[in-house]
Amino acid sequence: MEEEEDVEELGERLYKLIYPGYSNMAGKLTGMLLELPSSVLAQMLQDETMLATAVEKALSALQPSKHTGKMEAEGEDAVSASSDSLGEQLYELVDTHNTGFTEKITGMLLEQRKKDVQKLLSDPGLLEEGIKVALKTLEEQNSTETDVSDCSDPDDIDRMGEKLFAIVQQIDAKNCADITGMLLEMEPKTLGQLFCDRSMLEAAVKRAQAAIVRAAHTAIAAIKQKA
Known part of the structure; x- marks a missing residue:
């Protein structure tokens, strides 16, 4: 229940920030952004630039629907971000773990299917597990490089x-x-x-x-x- 209340509160705060500039699409944009992890949403509320960038990406994802109408018919694809957007979002989340290998780990995680990457963005536990596996792989590689350098x-x-x-x-x-x-x-x-x-x-x-x-x-x- 507490988690649901937190999401609702985040949604209300996001809506108030988005409404002045996009009154006719504030609800849609807020709904799209709420699919991001709570930790990212909290950062957006504190960082106007980050929020503006996220809103622009959400708008760009909606653009095709105005011309072809395909986005709404494809369900989840209507709110899915582009590959570049997924990469940027994933990079920001991985960077919060301060591993020192943000770029390498992000690249390794992005080798998965798009749906799996989206799951990482919405499930902090799954993302943490993926980072641990990537770190272990990097450590093994570094160990081998040291052994044979x-x-x-x-x-x-x-x-x-x-x-x-x-x-x-x-x-x-x-x-x-x-x-x-x-x-x-x-x-x-x-x-x-x-x-x-x-x-x-x-x-x-x-x-x-x-x-x-x-x-x-x-x-x-x-x-x-x-x-």
Whole structure:
């Protein structure tokens, strides 16, 4: 009940601020802004610039409905913000957690579907959980970067080879030794990137697999010619 009363109070205060400039649309605009988290709404009430920006975004979201009438027919899309708007809103919320990685975390969270991002904006608990997961991922990446950043020493190269072999073995157990050997011929910095970027690693493994297949075909062809 207290939460409902807080939202109602925020709505009334927002309406009073919006009405002078948009008397004919104050109700609609207030309703759209009330979909934002209470913490953001509270900031808007204290920051005229932030409120004005939010109102402008809400107005821009309504513009297509004046020309095509599609927005109202699409239900939730009538009050959904653009991708840029979602990103800005998410950035502001993530920034309040003072993680020191606001941009990176926001970018990671924005990789989700638009509906999932909207849920993060409306559910503080869900957003906090998403931030924790992103932070853990970043910490693991930073740890790996630290481990493989300096590979000039033979012992470091051996250590990297062992880690790389363990990862490649999960992808291609049959050819993991050959593939690891091929990957270790890459520059140390490039290898470090492979540890931090799974998609980049998988692409490198696929290229190595293709090279192995080509080598096998060449060997078979050479044997047939001799025969």
